Structure formats: C-alpha cells, structure tokens
Amino acid sequence: MSLLAQVLVSGVLLGGLYALMALGLALVWGVLNIVNLSHGALIMLGAYVTYFLFTGAHIDPFVALPITAVVLFVVGYVIERGILNYVIRGPMFNTLLITFGIEVVLTYLAQLAFSADFRAINPSYAGSNFALAGVTIPLVQVAVFAVAIGLTIAMWLFLLHTRIGRGIRASAQNLVAARLYGVDPKRIYALTFGIGAALAGVTGGLYGTVSQINPYIGGPLTAKSFAIAIIGGLDNPLGVIAGGLVLGLVEALTALYFGSTYRDVASFGVLLLVLILRPKGLLGRTT
Amino acid sequence: MKTKAGIVVCAIVVAVLAALPWYGNSVMVQFGISVLLLATLAQGWNIIGGYTGYASFGNSVFYGLGAYGVAIAMVQLKLPFWVGMLLGLGLAVVFAALLGLAVLRLRGHYFAIATLGLAFIMTAIVSNLEIAGRNIGLVLPLLKSDLLFYELALALLVLATLTVFWLSRSRFGLGLIAIRENEEGAAVMGVNTTLYKVLAFMLSAAFSGLAGGIYAYYITFIDPVGVFDVALNVKMIIMAVFGGPGSVLGPVVGAFVLSTISEVLATKVTSFASMFFGVVIVIAVVFMPRGLADFAERFRRLRLRYFAENVRAHRL
Numbered sequence: 308m309s310l311l312a313q314v315l316v317s318g319v320l321l322g323g324l325y326a327l328m329a330l331g332l333a334l335v336w337g338v339l340n341i342v343n344l345s346h347g348a349l350i351m352l353g354a355y356v357t358y359f360l361f362t363g364a365h366i367d368p369f370v371a372l373p374i375t376a377v378v379l380f381v382v383g384y385v386i387e388r389g390i391l392n393y394v395i396r397g398p399m400f401n402t403l404l405i406t407f408g409i410e411v412v413l414t415y416l417a418q419l420a421f422s423a424d425f426r427a428i429n430p431s432y433a434g435s436n437f438a439l440a441g442v443t444i445p446l447v448q449v450a451v452f453a454v455a456i457g458l459t460i461a462m463w464l465f466l467l468h469t470r471i472g473r474g475i476r477a478s479a480q481n482l483v484a485a486r487l488y489g490v491d492p493k494r495i496y497a498l499t500f501g502i503g504a505a506l507a508g509v510t511g512g513l514y515g516t517v518s519q520i521n522p523y524i525g526g527p528l529t530a531k532s533f534a535i536a537i538i539g540g541l542d543n544p545l546g547v548i549a550g551g552l553v554l555g556l557v558e559a560l561t562a563l564y565f566g567s568t569y570r571d572v573a574s575f576g577v578l579l580l581v582l583i584l585r586p587k588g589l590l591g592r593t594t
Numbered sequence: 595m596k597t598k599a600g601i602v603v604c605a606i607v608v609a610v611l612a613a614l615p616w617y618g619n620s621v622m623v624q625f626g627i628s629v630l631l632l633a634t635l636a637q638g639w640n641i642i643g644g645y646t647g648y649a650s651f652g653n654s655v656f657y658g659l660g661a662y663g664v665a666i667a668m669v670q671l672k673l674p675f676w677v678g679m680l681l682g683l684g685l686a687v688v689f690a691a692l693l694g695l696a697v698l699r700l701r702g703h704y705f706a707i708a709t710l711g712l713a714f715i716m717t718a719i720v721s722n723l724e725i726a727g728r729n730i731g732l733v734l735p736l737l738k739s740d741l742l743f744y745e746l747a748l749a750l751l752v753l754a755t756l757t758v759f760w761l762s763r764s765r766f767g768l769g770l771i772a773i774r775e776n777e778e779g780a781a782v783m784g785v786n787t788t789l790y791k792v793l794a795f796m797l798s799a800a801f802s803g804l805a806g807g808i809y810a811y812y813i814t815f816i817d818p819v820g821v822f823d824v825a826l827n828v829k830m831i832i833m834a835v836f837g838g839p840g841s842v843l844g845p846v847v848g849a850f851v852l853s854t855i856s857e858v859l860a861t862k863v864t865s866f867a868s869m870f871f872g873v874v875i876v877i878a879v880v881f882m883p884r885g886l887a888d889f890a891e892r893f894r895r896l897r898l899r900y901f902a903e904n905v906r907a908h909r910l
Binding site: 336342390392393394395396397398399400401403404405407408409410411412415416492493496526530533534537568569570571572575576578579582583 | 643649696697699700702703704706707708710711712714715717718719721722729824828831832835839869871872873874875876879880883905907908909910
C-alpha cells in the first residue's frame with residue numbers, strides 16, 4: 308500500500324514537470340501551427356545553461372531559471388525570425404522537417420561544446436527529503452513540481468489577461484482577423500516561439516535537478532511533449548496539466564506493475580488511444 | 595516521346611548499376627547496397643507521404659517488421675531466407691492494414707504523431723518478446739555474398755519505382771493525388787478514400803518490409819533499437835522531400851545525392867558529417883521546398899529568381 312502511495316506521489320510530482328515541458332510545444336503548435344521537433348533540444352540547451360550557471364557562477368539552479376529563460380527566449384526568437392519565418396506558410400512536411408533539422412544542428416553543437424558526458428545539477432540540498440504519512444517526498448521534486456505548475460498557471464493568466472497574450476490567442480484563432488485588428492503576426496510569431504523556447508529552457512533547468520543530462524536527451528522529451536499536448540488537448544493551456552499528470556501517473560504505475568521496460572509502451576499507447584478515440588484531447592471540445 | 599526517352603535513359607542507368615559489382619570494388623558495392631535500400635525506403639514512403647499526402651513516421655516500423663520476419667524465420671524457425679522475406683512482408687502489410695484503419699482517419703500532424711508514437715511502442719514491445727531475442731537482438735547466419743544482396747536491393751528499388759510509375763498514371767494513383775489535394779473533394783468525386791488510403795499504406799509498408807528483410811540478412815545482426823530507428827524514418831522523408839515528393843524519380847535521385855554527399859563528408863570531415871543532414875534540411879526546405887524534381891523543371895526558366903520565389907511564397 309505504501310509502495311503504491313509512493314509511486315503515485317512520484318508520478319504526480321513528475322507529472323508537474325511534464326506539464327511545463329509540453330506547454331511550450333503546445334503553445335507554438337497552437338499559434339504557429341508548427342510541431343516543433345527541436346523542442347527537446349531547446350530543453351537540453353536550457354539544462355546546460357542552468358548547469359553552467361550553477362557550476363561556473365555558483366548560482367542556485369532555481370535562482371538561475373529566469374536567466375535561463377531569457378537566454379532561451381533570445382535563442383527561440385532568433386530561430387523564428389531567422390529560419391522558421393521563411394517557411395511558415397509552406398506545407399506541413401516542410402515545417403516538420405525544418406524543425407527536425409534544427410534539432411540535429413543544436414544536438415550536434417551541444418555535443419561539440421559540452422561533450423557527451425552525463426552531467427547533473429546537484430545543489431547542496433539535493434538529497435533532502437521529508438516523510439508524510441509514510442511516504443518519502445524528495446524536497447527538490449516538490450520544488451520542481453511547484454515551479455512547473457506555478458509557471459503553467461502564470462502562463463495561462465498571461466495569455467488571458469495581457470495585451471501580448473490576447474494578440475497570441477487572436478493569431479491562433481484567426482490570423483486574418485487578428486491582422487485587421489492591428490496584430491503584427493511576424494512579431495507575435497517570434498514572441499510566441501521565444502516564449503515556447505523560454506518555457507523549454509526552464510523545463511530543462513528543472514529537469515537537470517531531478518535527472519541526468521547529456522546532449523541527446525532532446526528526442527524522447529519531444530516525443531513525450533507531443534503525447535502530453537495531445538492527451539491534454541491544444542485548446543486550453545491548462546490541458547497540459549491534465550496531460551502531464553496522466554502521463555506521469557501512467558508511467559509510474561506501468562513501471563510498478565509491468566516493469567520499467569514497458570513504460571514507453573504505456574505512455575505512447577495512451578497517446579494512440581487518445582488520438583483514435585478523442586482526437587481533440589481528453590479535455591478538448593469534440594466537434 | 596519524352597517519356598520513351600526517359601524510359602531508355604532509366605534502363606541504361608539500371609543496367610550500369612546492375613553491372614557495378616563487376617567493375618567496382620567491394621566498398622562501392624557495400625555503399626551501393628545501403629543507398630539502394632535507402633532509395634527503396636524513400637520510394638516506399640513516397641507512396642503514402644508524397645502521393646497520398648500522409649506524413650508517415652511508421653515506415654521504420656514496417657522496415658523493422660520485415661527485418662524481424664527474416665530474422666525470426668531463419669534463426670528461430672530454421673526456415674530459408676525466401677520464406678523469411680514472405681513472413682516479413684506479410685507482417686508489414688497486415689500490420690499496415692490494421693494500423694491504417696485506425697490512424698488514417700487522423701489528418702496532418704495528428705497522423706504524423708500517431709505513427710511516431712507507434713514507432714516508440716514497437717521498439718519497446720519487440721524488446722520484450724522472447725521469440726525476437728528481447729533487447730539483445732538476433733544473430734542471423736552469415737552469407738558472404740554482397741553481390742546477391744546488391745542485385746536484390748537493386749531489383750527491389752526497380753520494382754518500387756515501377757510501382758510508383760504505375761501510380762503516376764493509373765486511376766488508383768490519381769485517386770491518391772486527389773486525396774492529397776482535397777480529401778473531401780476526392781470523396782465527393784466517388785473515390786473510396788478509406789480503401790485507397792489503406793491500400794497505399796499497405797503498398798508503402800510492403801516495400802519498407804522487403805527492404806528491412808534484405809537488410810537483416812545482409813547485416814546479419816539486428817536489435818530493436820537498430821531496426822525500429824525513427825531516425826531512419828526521418829532519413830527517408832528527407833530523401834523523398836529533397837528529391838521531390840509525389841514524383842516518380844525524385845525520391846531515388848534524392849537518396850542517391852544525399853547519401854553520396856554524406857558519405858564523402860564522412861570520409862573527409864568526420865565531425866561535420868552528423869550535422870550535415872540538419873544543415874541540408876534547413877537550407878533545402880527554405881530554398882527548394884518542392885524538391886529537386888520541381889527545381890529541375892523550373893530553375894532553367896527562372897534562374898536565381900527560383901529561390902527568391904520559393905522564399906516569398908512561404909514566408910510570412
């Protein structure tokens with residue numbers, strides 16, 4: 308029983324990070340209609356930025372997150388204005404392929420600059436934990452969960468209530484109408500991609516505190532981000548929280564009952580089921 | 595007349611390629627086998643991706659099933675290679691039919707991602723199957739005959755290309771193009787879209803599966819991560835899109851050109867080779883998004899304006 312409780316708790320805590328991980332992908336997808344295959348590579352870059360701020364400048368990883376976000380925002384903004392902007396109206400294959408190309412280049416450059424070694428962000432409090440009703444809860448994972456969920460909700464409020472947020476939502480709903488109301492789509496697209504990259508960067512920083520990083524972590528994280536975005540649906544930014552928690556729990560329970568080798572079967576099996584049965588996501592409107 | 599001249603040129607190219615083992619060295623033959631298999635995969639993807647307009651990431655699954663069909667037949671059941679090829683072909687085609695009925699209802703990105711998810715699932719499932727040697731893989735009997743594998747791969751590529759040539763001028767192929775351009779419109783015009791899409795998926799799977807079967811016996815060792823590799827699927831898409839999706843020869847030319855450049859780079863500047871694909875994709879998608887086939891057709895008239903027009907057409 309307590310083992311089950313332990314597994315459920317770690318599944319939920321992981322789910323929070325998953326939600327934030329998918330948020331940037333879902334945002335870019337919803338607004339630019341691009342599935343960004345380089346999302347995982349941006350997460351990887353964010354992890355390295357946080358890692359070097361911690362080991363080089365001794366900045367606490369959680370304090371370093373805003374710096375990571377700014378750095379990745381700039382990276383994302385430049386990628387959008389410099390490359391994606393030129394293919395944005397092309398066919399779907401092309402946008403998919405070009406982001407894959409960017410992923411390959413980023414991964415290669417990371418491997419060149421940082422080597423393929425495994426690294427981890429280990430602050431002094433990394434091992435601390437507390438017990439609650441017989442369940443051991445690692446402090447860092449709680450902090451990661453809190454930051455991730457907090458940022459997801461903050462992002463939702465930003466989209467709902469700010470001028471830029473309204474511009475982003477308007478561009479996602481109807482670009483022509485948004486243009487007529489004075490939204491500059493070039494600027495909004497670049498901002499959105501920048502924000503998506505910044506969210507990926509923060510995810511990476513948090514990921515580095517709970518897991519090891521190397522230049523190749525991007526691919527599987529992109530695939531999982533898809534799964535979460537699909538499960539949660541693209542209509543509502545809070546959908547990713549549902550998607551993240553579902554995936555975190557499914558993975559934890561599969562690892563408990565079937566063994567960790569079946570974890571990917573379960574998470575992508577859920578993805579396939581959701582796609583076939585409810586293509587708009589669990590919370591999405593069915594039309 | 596133009597088509598006839600094209601057929602003669604193609605026949606000569608095939609003859610020159612078929613004779614390669616007699617005038618080339620063993621390195622050229624081995625490189626040839628891998629290029630021919632990649633070109634077959636690109637051509638197979640062309641049927642579902644280029645003609646029908648469904649960006650499949652599941653073709654590497656069919657490739658893996660074909661490879662495991664041969665491996666399981668030869669290692670576990672002690673059957674000859676040919677039976678293994680049939681088993682692999684059957685596995686790939688049946689799987690494509692079942693999967694197609696479920697996921698071909700999805701459009702655009704959703705279809706792409708469903709098939710991508712499937713690729714991850716298959717790796718994990720096969721890694722847990724006793725008969726498939728779990729995650730350790732299977733070792734096939736060794737047959738040192740690069741000549742046989744080369745000619746087999748060439749024959750398969752010719753068959754795939756002839757099939758696509760037939761598609762380009764048959765009622766079935768036109769139905770697929772109609773689905774790509776406007777699925778509702780195609781349905782209204784009397785195209786049985788579900789049947790056509792599933793058949794195209796099965797045809798695409800057949801060539802991927804057969805290529806996987808040849809690869810398994812040639813390379814003599816397969817494991818789940820190696821043959822269900824999503825990167826291979828991305829490679830076939832890049833080759834097909836670079837060459838010209840929805841054309842008869844584009845994917846083959848794309849595979850030959852990209853493999854050759856990548857091979858040359860790998861020997862000259864090893865460290866850059868892995869990044870090469872990334873850079874080529876980015877540049878090709880920006881400047882010639884419709885591939886070499888379209889480039890060859892329109893560059894003569896437009897010259898450098900060709901690139902400018904492409905960029906202008908797709909930028910915001």
